[in-house]
Amino acid sequence: xxxxxxxxxxxxxxxxxxxxxxxxxxxxxxxxxxxRAHRLANALVGNAAARATLEVTLMGPSLLFHCAAxxxxxxxxxxxxxxxxxIAMNRxxxxxxxxxxxxxxxxxxxxxxLAVRGGFALxxxxxxxxxxxxxxxxxxxxxxxxxxxxxxxxEAATSAHxxxxxxxxxxxxxxxxxxxxxxxIVQGREWDYFTPEAKRTLVGExxxxxxxxxxxxxxxxxxxxxxxxxxxxxxxxxxxxxxQVPADGQPILLMADRQTTGGYPxxxxxxxxxxxxxxxxxxxxxxxxxxVDLAQAQRLLLLQERAFAAMENATCRN
Amino acid sequence: xxxxxxxxxxxxxxTANPPWQIVPSGDxxxxxxxxxxxxxxxxxxxxxxxxxxxxxxxxxVTDVVPALTTVGVHYRPCAVPLAATKQIPFEALASLMxxxxxxxEPSSCAASSVIEIPVCYGGEYGPDLEDVAAACGLTPAQVxxxxxxxxxxxxxxxxxxxxxxxxxxxxxxAPPRRATPRTAVAAGSIGLANRQTVIYPMVLPGGWNLxxxxxxxxxxxxxxxxxxxxxxxxVRFVPITVAQFAxxxxxxxxxx
Numbered sequence: 001x002x003x004x005x006x007x008x009x010x011x012x013x014x015x016x017x018x019x020x021x022x023x024x025x026x027x028x029x030x031x032x033x034x035x036r037a038h039r040l041a042n043a044l045v046g047n048a049a050a051r052a053t054l055e056v057t058l059m060g061p062s063l064l065f066h067c068a069a070x071x072x073x074x075x076x077x078x079x080x081x082x083x084x085x086x087i088a089m090n091r092x093x094x095x096x097x098x099x100x101x102x103x104x105x106x107x108x109x110x111x112x113x114l115a116v117r118g119g120f121a122l123x124x125x126x127x128x129x130x131x132x133x134x135x136x137x138x139x140x141x142x143x144x145x146x147x148x149x150x151x152x153x154x155e156a157a158t159s160a161h162x163x164x165x166x167x168x169x170x171x172x173x174x175x176x177x178x179x180x181x182x183x184x185i186v187q188g189r190e191w192d193y194f195t196p197e198a199k200r201t202l203v204g205e206x207x208x209x210x211x212x213x214x215x216x217x218x219x220x221x222x223x224x225x226x227x228x229x230x231x232x233x234x235x236x237x238x239x240x241x242x243x244q245v246p247a248d249g250q251p252i253l254l255m256a257d258r259q260t261t262g263g264y265p266x267x268x269x270x271x272x273x274x275x276x277x278x279x280x281x282x283x284x285x286x287x288x289x290x291x292v293d294l295a296q297a298q299r300l301l302l303l304q305e306r307a308f309a310a311m312e313n314a315t316c317r318n
Numbered sequence: 319x320x321x322x323x324x325x326x327x328x329x330x331x332x333t334a335n336p337p338w339q340i341v342p343s344g345d346x347x348x349x350x351x352x353x354x355x356x357x358x359x360x361x362x363x364x365x366x367x368x369x370x371x372x373x374x375x376x377x378x379v380t381d382v383v384p385a386l387t388t389v390g391v392h393y394r395p396c397a398v399p400l401a402a403t404k405q406i407p408f409e410a411l412a413s414l415m416x417x418x419x420x421x422x423e424p425s426s427c428a429a430s431s432v433i434e435i436p437v438c439y440g441g442e443y444g445p446d447l448e449d450v451a452a453a454c455g456l457t458p459a460q461v462x463x464x465x466x467x468x469x470x471x472x473x474x475x476x477x478x479x480x481x482x483x484x485x486x487x488x489x490x491x492a493p494p495r496r497a498t499p500r501t502a503v504a505a506g507s508i509g510l511a512n513r514q515t516v517i518y519p520m521v522l523p524g525g526w527n528l529x530x531x532x533x534x535x536x537x538x539x540x541x542x543x544x545x546x547x548x549x550x551x552x553v554r555f556v557p558i559t560v561a562q563f564a565x566x567x568x569x570x571x572x573x574x
Contacts, residue, residue, distance in 0.1 A: 025480060025545040026479050126544060135479055137539040188343070189343055235386060235474070235476055237347060237381075237385060238343075239343065242343070260475075261383065266343065269343065294342050298407050299406070302395060
């Protein structure tokens with residue numbers, strides 16, 4: 001009752017909702033980069049939101065199923081096929097024992113999420129199955145998938161399950177936005193320390209996602225953002241979506257594998273509901289930002305949560 | 319709706335000028351600030367407050383992260399009960415937080431036991447000891463003595479799992495960080511700069527001056543307590559020889 005890795009793909013790691021409760025020890029949160037796609041994949045196969053999914057990056061793996069399973073693939077469209085035939089994204093699909101799930105050429109996005117009904121059999125480390133590659137723990141032996149890995153499944157599919165159609169349609173459109181729309185941000189704690197030009201640049205110009213962008217953070221390239229005066233900043237807690245600005249003025253957007261604390265001025269934070277769009281942005285693409293207030297950011301997050309709660313209540317059985 | 323109003327506005331308090339400010343830091347985190355500068359008094363207040371907030375187990379709170387002068391509180395906005403329809407989760411949690419903060423005794427994290435950290439100073443393990451001594455106008459032996467003479471606070475953990483910031487040391491131990499950081503610093507390395515010490519729990523890039531190394535494992539994800547130290551602990555560095563270093567390391571390896 002397992003899956004065999006025929007080809008590992010570029011970077012395939014197990015992720016869940018993250019490692020809560022250890023950040024005071026310097027332990028990063030990790031977790032899915034696109035939390036919405038992760039939760040959707042789980043909901044489609046009837047899993048709880050906290051079950052780990054496989055986060056597949058750019059070039060997907062080939063996985064041989066040694067038992068029948070019900071799967072769902074969400075997030076980036078990396079041309080998934082089962083036994084050579086294309087499968088629908090965003091719905092539950094039955095895979096026969098002996099079939100291979102493969103990925104082809106990227107059509108959109110960067111990270112796809114694979115959920116298997118019942119979940120993958122992984123061992124929790126500090127309360128989470130999320131892989132932290134730099135720390136060497138979590139997921140499958142603390143590493144991305146490797147050729148020959150055998151990943152256990154917590155249960156085998158007993159009969160074909162009806163696929164649920166696109167519950168993502170249940171998400172209010174103001175949450176999803178479209179890929180090209182400005183990414184919504186709220187002001188950071190040090191917003192007022194920046195020059196008026198820096199503030200205008202952040203919301204008025206576009207930034208290129210740099211080549212050195214990964215699960216830890218995105219380097220944003222554009223007109224440098226300058227402080228009005230140099231400042232000494234004691235390190236403090238940072239979060240998923242924090243935009244901090246080192247002395248060179250090129251912002252760093254902190255993502256899932258971010259450090260727990262940082263000492264650079266924080267000009268802004270990306271609204272949580274827009275983090276999935278960034279998770280699907282590839283290096284070389286451009287992003288722009290639009291300011292909203294905290295009330296709006298939290299209202300959108302509560303709306304998204306309600307949509308998820310409805311979806312998960314309708315499907316979850318574990 | 320004025321987009322320039324919200325994020326930097328502290329919550330208003332019933333009492334005048336409480337010694338902290340609660341401000342949002344994104345839509346899932348808030349920061350309680352005790353002082354704008356890094357002194358040990360503010361750090362102790364932050365640690366005492368963090369302990370109290372953790373113990374209070376407020377709804378929606380997932381992580382309470384004490385830092386040098388602040389406490390970061392990560393939370394799930396959907397799990398924070400709202401007292402009024404117009405209230406947003408940040409405001410609701412900030413007012414719950416205020417109730418907890420008013421109960422914090424400033425001295426409540428003073429008494430903790432001292433953890434001894436054996437350190438082999440200088441030589442291969444502490445390649446910057448001589449430079450540090452020169453920069454501080456001291457001999458290497460004096461640096462070791464000042465670094466190991468007294469128990470000292472673990473001010474916070476951050477940067478990497480189990481990575482402590484320890485301080486503050488005698489004012490003579492204030493060399494700046496290295497101009498060029500190293501790309502790989504060995505696990506157990508003891509860094510010193512600006513009256514603070516860090517201990518690298520794993521191989522990491524780092525710009526601190528390396529004055530020694532401990533054979534203890536600061537972080538092991540498979541241990542029941544993965545991190546050797548936590549904010550609020552007190553540590554004392556105990557000088558050991560190369561031979562003692564080897565024997566402690568061999569003992570740890572044998573125990574596995």
